[in-house]
Amino acid sequence: MTRTIRFKLNGEAVTAEVPAHWNLVELLQNRFGLNGARESCGQGMCGCCTVLVNGAAVSGCLYLAAFVDGAEVATVEQPAPGAGLDAVQEAFIARGAFQCGFCTPGFVLMTRQLLDEKPDPTEDDIRHYLSGNLCRCAAYPEIIEAVKLAARMRKQHTATADKRR
């Protein structure tokens, strides 16, 4: 049994035929070739499958694809405003905040959401907010540093933009 759904994917209107039992990760991988959200534990414990649905992070491996009908879906592949990488991605590279990279998209998306909610997080805020994302390479110390750097970079961007105005 399949359904036709229409939704916004990384800012573009799209249509897809989905079997009723597919989860969001299967939809993104099989229909759109987007592999940034990936299933690992299959239980919503690790955060590798993180996708934003209407601006809120969900576990794509536990989220039925058909439910994004009419929604706005954003993945790590969404281009940053302007071009290239956003502050969070730049900060992750600068601080070497990953090793194998399999969990990285989930951390990037959660960090963006954290900084949207709390532009100036304490280390404790960072640890708690990212506690649902696992990194088996344990690049955690570097991730914490990257989040702090991203917060500073975002503030500078805002300050520069304000000056221009």
Next chain:
Amino acid sequence: MTTQSVGQSIPRLEGQAKVSGRAEYVHNLRLPGMLYGKICRSTVAHGRIRSIDVTAAQAVPGVHRIVTGQDIRAIIPEPYYGPAFHDQPILALDKVRYAGEPVAVVLASDPHVAEEAAGRIVVDYEELPAVFDEVEAVTSKAIVHEVLKPAGTFPDLKHLQGRRGTNVALDFHLRRGDVERAFREAAHVFEHTFRTQQVLHVPLEPFVSVAEPGEPALTIHTASQSPSFVRIEIARLLGRPENRVRVKVQYLGGGFGAKLYIKLEALVAACALLTRRPVKIALTMEEQFYTLTKHGATLRIKSAVTREGRITGRLCEIWWNGGAYADIGPRITQKSGFTAPGPYDIENVHIDSYALYTNLPPAGALRGFGIPQLVWAYEGHTDMIARELKMDPVEFRRRNILRDGRPQATGTVMRDAAIDKVLERVAERMDWGRPFDRGSGTVRRGRGIAIGFKAVISPTTSVAIVNLYADGSCSLYCSTVDMGQGSDTAMAQIVAEVLGVPLESITVVHPDTDVTPYDMATLGSRSMYHMGNAVKAAAEDARDKLLALARELGLPAETTPIPDIFRRKYGMQAGNIVGTGSFIPGYKSPDHATGLSENVTPFWMVGATGVEVEVDTETGQVKITRLVNVADVGRPVNPAIVDTQLSGAAIMQMGFTMFEKMEFQAGQCTNASLAGYKIPGMLDLPSGIENEAVDAVQASGPFGAKGVGETGTFGVSPAIANAIDDAVGVRLTSLPLTPEAVYRALRAKEGRALGDK
């Protein structure tokens, strides 16, 4: 020596791909016409297969084919594989040896169909007595393998050929001096027994392989740390020459020693050849628990000590729980076994190390290759002796430490192993000489250190090719797998350094056995040293050829831009310069009877850990407030990546120390998921983590470097147990150090021991 690239903390080459979700993993691979395989697994720990009924499974709409072990025999008559023993069937034949062993595979275009059907296969077993404990396995009547089948590639396994009625897959012995006499003459003799539990690698990209039939070669895309081994072993199974099997590896979503040798590769190869379609098998997280574990072990250690605190004799007996198939366990038994007395200068040593078969999932290499288990024993033991002698634990170690120029247990003379320096640096960073706040009330504080060392697996080969293009850009062809350790970046730094070109002008071609040359495997912290030396040689070869060409053309060799040299030679942008390099270090195999060797390893890794803990005496909770990792890594090629490797390894080992444990009931793993098996997350991190690579040089390494991937693990477990003892005066000798274990020990110490339930 001044360098432009080597020694710089350059961000990783693949950074942009990884942060934007576009890095390529085999996990992502989908091929036209591809079938998905789902595995039906054994429900018993040991049993004879009476029958496999696939009627109901075959009836599920969409099932393409069901494959059993007997089906595989049609194309692979002897379908047994393994790096040390040819003991593991591609799918179970006649008998199953652990709960979770693959018995049959369902193939379908839709993975959900395959999964549904796999659950409908009915297997009837005649259950056999099983053995799970490594010490019981020595004398058990339950025999896991009727006959031993060593692979024949290792001379020290030859004597095991055809041996029957035993679960001992390998026994390694080392005899140096006269340990009995040392015990007789000693002022003190100490003996302790330690245990470690089964734990798991848990790479977040679970095992995955895809096979693609074709001519002239069968292509296998696999998340593997050992592409060259996979090609040779699959070629052996299929009776083909090497060039008719092609193995390709992209980035790995973690490896840690799990993705070595053959895992799913033989199975997807057989299924693809049987169906003439591409076949993908991607395990779930649960299935990783049925694939490979880290050896649980029992370790007995006994020391003779003089009145002055010198260790004069040490006896070590180790039983490694290898599970149902040997995998690389026999290598661990030997190649780690000989370091069992620790980094100490001990005249008389006696080591017996046994690899045991049991009816548990197979055990293999896991970030340390047996060393963390050994260090757990000898550094707990060392601390316990110091405490008994009322000596400071650092001072006791100082008196016995193994220094450069002195022989290790095997007789190999230590060289470029900064053991004493690493010990001193960890003590300094811990302010060991200063008074320490011991807490009060129900929160007690303690601190501990531990130091370990490791030889690299030997002898092994790496080959590299540097291909310089006419515009001055360059590709490095090497079969080292970048599974997160940053090898692409580090190897490219070596090429950039030798050629004097910018790092951005270099790309690294990922392992493809039709393209990239042989490499033994990415394991055991061997790549930086072995492949690094091969890459350096290849780059030097390319540089020498380039300079010779310039001279031949009458151009100033050192100053002419590379594109101008090519243009002068070929009249246009054309041509290549190909440099090659290969590396195999010297080595002498330990004597079979005595275990002695004058050259047992080309380099030593040294790692020490210092921790501070707070123990809650009412709950047994242990909070690690400080974790200090100090290591001898030679001269780091990329210091930032070295730091990440040190703390990453230490945090992983902290999980193995504090909470990770596979639970078994009758051989069935009962916590096979991340919901039941917790790995460290952000909230488990010690509040302070520090890393230090001591000032050291590995003279035989590329630019003075050596391996680091495992070093951070060595001292973590005993350092924590030593700190707990320091805080509350209880000694735990079994891992993990759960709050319950700590609390039970506290109650027992008070004479109010808790019951079993």
